[in-house]
Amino acid sequence: MPRTVEDRPGDDPTRRPPEGERAIRTTCAYCGVGCGISATVTGERTVDIAGDPDHPANRGKLCSKGTHLGETVGLEGRLLHPMIGNKRASWDKALDLVAKRFKEVIARHGPNSVAFYVSGQLLTEDYYVANKLMKGFIGTANIDTNSRLCMSSAVAGHMRAFGEDVVPATYADLDAADLFILVGSNTAWCHPVVYQRIRARCEAGAKLVVIDPRRTETAEEADLHLAIRPGSDVALMNGLLQYSREAGAIDEAYLAAHVAVPEDFWDRLGEGNDLWSVARICDVAAADLRHFYDLFAATPRAVTLFSQGINQSTAGTDQVNAILNLHLATGRIGKPGAAPFSITGQPNAMGGREVGGLASTLAAHMDFGQENRARVQRFWAAPTMAEKPGLKAVDMFRAIGEGRIRALWVMATNPAVSMPDAGRVREALAACPFVVVSDVMEKTDTGAFAHVRLPAAAWGEKDGTVTGSDRTISRQRALFALPGEAMPDWWIVKEVARRMGWKNAFTYDRPADIWREHCRLSNYDNDGARIFSLPGAALGGNGAYDAMEPFRWGGDHPFAEGRFPTEDGRARLVPVAQRPLPEPLAKWPLTLNTGRYRDQWHTMTRTGLAPKLARHREEPLVEVHPDDGTRLGLTDGGLAHVETPQGDSLYRVAFHDGQRPGEIFVPIHWTDRTSSGGRTGLLPRPLVDPLSGQPGFKRTPAAIAPVQTRWRAFLLLARELATTPRCLWATRVAVPAGVLWELAGNGDLKAIEALLPKGEHIEAHDAARGTRRIAIVANGRLAGALFATETGNLPPRDWLIAQLAAPEIAPTLLAGRAPGVQADRGPIVCVCFDIGLRTIVAAIRDQNLADVAAIGAALGAGTNCGSCRPALARILTEETSNAA
Numbered sequence: 014m015p016r017t018v019e020d021r022p023g024d025d026p027t028r029r030p031p032e033g034e035r036a037i038r039t040t041c042a043y044c045g046v047g048c049g050i051s052a053t054v055t056g057e058r059t060v061d062i063a064g065d066p067d068h069p070a071n072r073g074k075l076c077s078k079g080t081h082l083g084e085t086v087g088l089e090g091r092l093l094h095p096m097i098g099n100k101r102a103s104w105d106k107a108l109d110l111v112a113k114r115f116k117e118v119i120a121r122h123g124p125n126s127v128a129f130y131v132s133g134q135l136l137t138e139d140y141y142v143a144n145k146l147m148k149g150f151i152g153t154a155n156i157d158t159n160s161r162l163c164m165s166s167a168v169a170g171h172m173r174a175f176g177e178d179v180v181p182a183t184y185a186d187l188d189a190a191d192l193f194i195l196v197g198s199n200t201a202w203c204h205p206v207v208y209q210r211i212r213a214r215c216e217a218g219a220k221l222v223v224i225d226p227r228r229t230e231t232a233e234e235a236d237l238h239l240a241i242r243p244g245s246d247v248a249l250m251n252g253l254l255q256y257s258r259e260a261g262a263i264d265e266a267y268l269a270a271h272v273a274v275p276e277d278f279w280d281r282l283g284e285g286n287d288l289w290s291v292a293r294i295c296d297v298a299a300a301d302l303r304h305f306y307d308l309f310a311a312t313p314r315a316v317t318l319f320s321q322g323i324n325q326s327t328a329g330t331d332q333v334n335a336i337l338n339l340h341l342a343t344g345r346i347g348k349p350g351a352a353p354f355s356i357t358g359q360p361n362a363m364g365g366r367e368v369g370g371l372a373s374t375l376a377a378h379m380d381f382g383q384e385n386r387a388r389v390q391r392f393w394a395a396p397t398m399a400e401k402p403g404l405k406a407v408d409m410f411r412a413i414g415e416g417r418i419r420a421l422w423v424m425a426t427n428p429a430v431s432m433p434d435a436g437r438v439r440e441a442l443a444a445c446p447f448v449v450v451s452d453v454m455e456k457t458d459t460g461a462f463a464h465v466r467l468p469a470a471a472w473g474e475k476d477g478t479v480t481g482s483d484r485t486i487s488r489q490r491a492l493f494a495l496p497g498e499a500m501p502d503w504w505i506v507k508e509v510a511r512r513m514g515w516k517n518a519f520t521y522d523r524p525a526d527i528w529r530e531h532c533r534l535s536n537y538d539n540d541g542a543r544i545f546s547l548p549g550a551a552l553g554g555n556g557a558y559d560a561m562e563p564f565r566w567g568g569d570h571p572f573a574e575g576r577f578p579t580e581d582g583r584a585r586l587v588p589v590a591q592r593p594l595p596e597p598l599a600k601w602p603l604t605l606n607t608g609r610y611r612d613q614w615h616t617m618t619r620t621g622l623a624p625k626l627a628r629h630r631e632e633p634l635v636e637v638h639p640d641d642g643t644r645l646g647l648t649d650g651g652l653a654h655v656e657t658p659q660g661d662s663l664y665r666v667a668f669h670d671g672q673r674p675g676e677i678f679v680p681i682h683w684t685d686r687t688s689s690g691g692r693t694g695l696l697p698r699p700l701v702d703p704l705s706g707q708p709g710f711k712r713t714p715a716a717i718a719p720v721q722t723r724w725r726a727f728l729l730l731a732r733e734l735a736t737t738p739r740c741l742w743a744t745r746v747a748v749p750a751g752v753l754w755e756l757a758g759n760g761d762l763k764a765i766e767a768l769l770p771k772g773e774h775i776e777a778h779d780a781a782r783g784t785r786r787i788a789i790v791a792n793g794r795l796a797g798a799l800f801a802t803e804t805g806n807l808p809p810r811d812w813l814i815a816q817l818a819a820p821e822i823a824p825t826l827l828a829g830r831a832p833g834v835q836a837d838r839g840p841i842v843c844v845c846f847d848i849g850l851r852t853i854v855a856a857i858r859d860q861n862l863a864d865v866a867a868i869g870a871a872l873g874a875g876t877n878c879g880s881c882r883p884a885l886a887r888i889l890t891e892e893t894s895n896a897a
């Protein structure tokens with residue numbers, strides 16, 4: 014097996030410079046913005062991260078997640094060897110076993126009895142090989158991706174309107190727009206670098222409208238925030254189209270030349286989409302709605318950006334088409350600064366679409382039409398082509414649960430956490446006769462169900478390409494040698510394909526070989542009917558691949574000429590109507606919304622390693638409107654059970670008047686590895702959009718109830734625990750030099766004390782308050798501490814956390830504070846410079862700071878990645894109104 018940098022597959026060892034010598038240009042591991050990174054390796058597993066000033070997606074900027082990538086490249090927790098069951102196995106044994114079991118199941122039960130569940134976090138080259146193996150050689154389209162949960166409604170919407178899945182915008186359009194409409198997107202947290210580009214344009218006079226049921230930090234900075242009733246986006250957009258028509262803002266010439274309009278389109282739109290009806294359906298003030306509609310009608314250069322508030326709905330595709338209708342009908346497309354813009358979540362969601370990684374597409378933007386199948390079969394010299402679309406994610410896991418799929422391979426995704434109704438998904442995984450999981454981490458909730466676990470190369474080790482939201486393809490480049498026995502995903506899939514008998518079709522030695530084949534397929538028999546075509550220039554040799562600069566396929570404005578990839582060359586207006594929104598049920602009076610935190614990525618397998626990223630939100634919160642909270646007997650900072658028909662989970666309550674009454678919000682990030690409750694995947698229904706198959710994650714009927722515990726505690730440890738502490742509430746965060754568990758429960762504390770490491774005990778007890786404080790000293794340093802109380806207080810964690818790294822034990826350790834006075838900084842707001850809320854508030858008061866820039870000048874806060882700038886703005890507003 015190749016083990017060193019020099020002999021890993023396909024590497025040009027001369028390319029990787031010795032440590033510290035020269036920066037390597039690569040792409041961020043996280044979101045679909047696709048920021049370029051300039052990485053300088055400083056040691057065996059250490060790297061300095063900076064934004065790449067020459068990358069068109071970010072021009073040097075990075076958000077908090079990208080900035081702190083260096084904290085996540087260590088090897089702790091990594092899966093470094095193939096595992097069969099709980100035993101280490103050689104690659105040969107593991108790969109042979111996977112190939113053999115898949116072949117056996119296929120021989121007995123046919124190709125449709127096996128499945129791959131893959132991910133937008135694979136590189137394009139990985140994705141291409143997996144898709145080819147399944148659809149051309151195994152002969153079924155039962156390969157779906159977590160992008161099904163992410164942007165499949167956008168794909169379906171694009172196909173209906175344009176005839177092909179083409180995003181008609183680029184980031185440069187953001188610099189030219191006069192109006193931004195962010196619908197169902199918490200851009201400030203989830204696409205921060207795009208958001209900063211939008212803010213920069215707003216500072217030059219552009220307007221920002223945010224449409225989100227919650228008042229997010231994105232919404233707080235908007236010129237107008239419409240906190241619509243969840244699920245009412247079609248009404249809102251149809252109302253706007255109708256209003257634009259009345260205001261004379263329809264581009265009749267554009268429609269006549271370039272768009273097919275169904276005969277009764279306008280008549281149907283006219284019904285019930287007047288301003289007053291829409292204001293009622295959306296539950297917003299008619300004056301605000303009119304303000305938005307007037308702005309749109311008056312502003313030709315408008316970009317509508319949308320993400321999960323639109324896509325993750327059982328009406329997601331209709332919601333997407335309502336937005337596309339608006340842009341087509343008003344001619345706000347194909348011109349600088351005018352476009353509908355689906356912003357993608359994962360780093361390579363777009364690359365997955367390009368190779369055809371969804372069960373509903375074949376390859377290279379071709380569907381399962383007769384001609385396409387024949388064409389791809391010819392190109393691949395494939396023995397058994399998939400005949401029709403395969404099972405989409407939710408149906409796939411249902412089929413596994415019903416025993417129709419008997420062998421599953423999961424790559425780069427964590428469905429035991431992230432699928433809707435994840436309790437059923439776990440049952441399905443447990444019942445599946447053969448489960449393979451390729452992951453970079455040793456312990457994941459999904460890996461716990463695997464018969465075979467395969468160690469994949471992680472960011473910083475892998476090599477290949479990704480495509481960002483605006484069709485820009487960039488290279489991810491390896492910074493480190495492959496650790497342990499980890500191997501790139503493409504190599505793993507290829508080796509299994511070869512062992513299944515298809516040696517000649519899977520001969521790749523390096524990612525560049527796969528890339529060239531992918532480019533060729535995009536151009537194969539393509540007379541221009543498919544816009545997706547990769548330029549010949551990218552077809553050069555390995556050297557050209559290594560040196561590849563970011564480039565965009567499809568040009569800046571693929572529809573600039575008004576020609577669309579449909580049979581008649583016209584785009585389509587698609588009639589869509591608002592579906593009735595059900596009234597809450599007596600048993601489930603609330604609507605549960607789920608989404609993301611600024612500094613965590615999905616199931617936290619990587620961001621969970623970075624102490625700085627843990628500071629922004631240390632526990633999973635359920636955000637509740639204060640009126641609901643009081644009415645339902647909750648306390649701010651207390652615990653609560655959230656229950657839905659699918660399951661229940663536990664959260665810390667946070668009152669937040671930015672929630673609409675009747676609606677609650679929880680994060681998606683916590684897992685069984687990082688919490689006892691707080692696992693959100695258990696809660697949503699497995700209901701999907703009928704066209705795209707994307708689950709409706711944002712609107713689940715729910716109930717909430719307070720939970721009391723006898724004691725509260727925290728456990729500070731220099732070493733990771735093997736298992737989650739057993740008590741009602743336990744959540745973990747990484748801290749410098751260790752981990753911190755926040756705990757609460759009713760049972761005996763002895764079980765928790767037993768988790769402390771061996772060493773000398775220092776203890777203090779206060780029976781009256783039920784307080785116990787224990788510190789463990791080993792080799793003269795703090796190895797662990799447990800602070801617990803029934804009725805008393807727990808000290809701030811900051812100083813104690815720092816003691817894990819202190820060279821000696823402070824005499825005041827059990828008091829939880831330094832000798833002398835120690836000001837508590839409060840919750841950390843700026844993670845880059847480690848600045849807390851109290852420090853910021855004090856500076857605003859003492860130095861009369863009037864704006865975010867002044868805070869930056871005084872403290873540095875917000876001047877690096879900028880992710881906390883919305884939070885700083887809010888603190889300023891609060892302080893100014895307090896002062897008044």
Ligand SMILES: Nc1nc2c(c(=O)[nH]1)N[C@H]1C(S)=C(S)[C@@H](COP(=O)(O)OP(=O)(O)OC[C@H]3O[C@@H](n4cnc5c(=O)[nH]c(N)nc54)[C@H](O)[C@@H]3O)O[C@H]1N2
Pocket residue numbers: 044045078163196197198199200202203204224225226227229242243244245246320321322323357358359606607608609610611612613614615711
């Ligand atoms: N920090 C961070 N960034 C990320 C990720 C991460 O895990 N962490 N993940 C990446 C991925 S894969 C994705 S897909 C993106 C997701 O990025 P976003 O889509 O911005 O994130 P979400 O928090 O899922 O949801 C967006 C918003 O939709 C709103 N919403 C809910 N229901 C409705 C509705 O009916 N109508 C409207 N108009 N809005 C509604 C929610 O209140 C929420 O604020 O983020 C990417 N970036």
Ligand SMILES: Nc1nc2c(c(=O)[nH]1)N[C@H]1C(S)=C(S)[C@@H](COP(=O)(O)OP(=O)(O)OC[C@H]3O[C@@H](n4cnc5c(=O)[nH]c(N)nc54)[C@H](O)[C@@H]3O)O[C@H]1N2
Pocket residue numbers: 132134135159160162163164321325358359424425426427428430431432433451452453454457469470471472475502607608609614615616617618619681693694697710
């Ligand atoms: N309730 C609710 N659920 C949701 C959502 C929501 O908004 N609400 N959003 C949905 C969306 S949009 C998304 S994208 C999904 C995300 O959900 P997941 O894809 O399940 O989340 P991740 O934590 O990103 O999982 C990636 C896994 O791949 C591993 N990994 C990382 N890099 C590599 C690699 O190079 N190779 C391999 N083989 N493994 C790797 C990581 O360790 C991790 O275990 O969640 C979905 N689920």
Ligand code: SF4
Pocket residue numbers: 041042043044045046047048071074075076077078079080203204205206207
């Ligand atoms: S916005 Fe942040 S997470 Fe997304 S690609 Fe850029 S640096 Fe990475």
Ligand SMILES: [Mo]
Pocket residue numbers: 162163164358359
């Ligand atoms: Mo996503």
